[in-house]
Amino acid sequence: MKIGDIAVANRVLLAPMSGITDAPFRRLAATLGAGLVVSEMTASDDLVNGKPMSKLRCEAAGIGPHVVQLAGCETHWMAEGARIAEGAGADIIDINMGCPARHVTGGQSGSALMRDLDHAVALIDATIAAVKVPVTLKMRLGWDDRSLNSPELARRAEASGVQMITVHGRTRCQFYKGEANWNAVRPVKDAVTIPVVVNGDITSFDKAIGALEMSGADAVMIGRGAQGQPWLPGQIGRRLETGITETAPSLAEQLKHVRALYDEVCSHYGLRIGLKHARKHLGWALETAAAYSCAPAATLKTWRQAILTSEEPSSVHRALEDAYDDFAWSAAA
Numbered sequence: 001m002k003i004g005d006i007a008v009a010n011r012v013l014l015a016p017m018s019g020i021t022d023a024p025f026r027r028l029a030a031t032l033g034a035g036l037v038v039s040e041m042t043a044s045d046d047l048v049n050g051k052p053m054s055k056l057r058c059e060a061a062g063i064g065p066h067v068v069q070l071a072g073c074e075t076h077w078m079a080e081g082a083r084i085a086e087g088a089g090a091d092i093i094d095i096n097m098g099c100p101a102r103h104v105t106g107g108q109s110g111s112a113l114m115r116d117l118d119h120a121v122a123l124i125d126a127t128i129a130a131v132k133v134p135v136t137l138k139m140r141l142g143w144d145d146r147s148l149n150s151p152e153l154a155r156r157a158e159a160s161g162v163q164m165i166t167v168h169g170r171t172r173c174q175f176y177k178g179e180a181n182w183n184a185v186r187p188v189k190d191a192v193t194i195p196v197v198v199n200g201d202i203t204s205f206d207k208a209i210g211a212l213e214m215s216g217a218d219a220v221m222i223g224r225g226a227q228g229q230p231w232l233p234g235q236i237g238r239r240l241e242t243g244i245t246e247t248a249p250s251l252a253e254q255l256k257h258v259r260a261l262y263d264e265v266c267s268h269y270g271l272r273i274g275l276k277h278a279r280k281h282l283g284w285a286l287e288t289a290a291a292y293s294c295a296p297a298a299t300l301k302t303w304r305q306a307i308l309t310s311e312e313p314s315s316v317h318r319a320l321e322d323a324y325d326d327f328a329w330s331a332a333a
């Protein structure tokens, strides 16, 4: 699959997730084989106004291609934000028309743009005109069940020059409730000739196959399934290419990944913010390791408590080693 002239390594992409797919997490998922990784969303006006956190959100992960996702509702912010992101090394700009959060839709950004396609297309046109790199678009099925207009938005976006479309198979009004409807992505695939990516509730190889078959999409995008399992997009991507099934990484490998991610997150944000930020990754990693080793719930609870309340990196590392030793005993029992 290609986005403009840019080849995507395989058919499993890591979804943009605010507060999660920062440069350290994207770097890890890409190193473990994700076909493409997308930055968390950055508000275009914040980027233009030089908010430090926005710059950090757009930072390249040192792995290519570098995809920066922008959100916004004003053409001049989107154009200027895209220019800044391109200047900072973005290889692809993705536009967010899928975020359901009230603080985003209230400002007429994210999925609110699906209620006003003329304005959505004006934002797309302004972004594309501002940069030389390919522009892609992420959306939902529509605002609600009565307005499933993703095929129309996709058609108009392609006519404007968008080079790939990702569809989360839920409406905005569903937020994250119910199940993603992969069948409902097929009309989008039928409406355009550019690559279409299906997203929502894909957490295994079988689900990836189901989503591809039902939607006819060219690729899948995985979000929450990669939390605590940064290897998942890579494993599914390789299996789609080769047909070879891989087992989950051993506890020793899982430990290596979570320790490296912890250190990178702490240095990316600085220790004070990084320590807090890394906790969600530690929690998910412990849950994954406990499930892998069939450890009792009480064991997981004890280690979560010890590790997530620790403020000192060296004691977190020591506790992680002890926790994974403990999980290994459970696995052997």
Ligand SMILES: Cc1cc2nc3c(=O)[nH]c(=O)nc-3n(C[C@H](O)[C@H](O)[C@H](O)COP(=O)(O)O)c2cc1C
Pocket: 015, 016, 017, 018, 019, 020, 039, 040, 041, 069, 096, 098, 099, 138, 168, 199, 200, 201, 202, 221, 222, 223, 224, 225
């Ligand atoms: C914590 C969180 C943050 C998210 N942030 C973004 C974002 O910044 N941009 C975006 O387009 N989608 C965002 N999403 C939506 C995901 O990209 C994805 O569309 C959604 O989670 C469905 O996929 P999944 O079931 O594989 O998680 C976010 C989702 C979650 C759970």
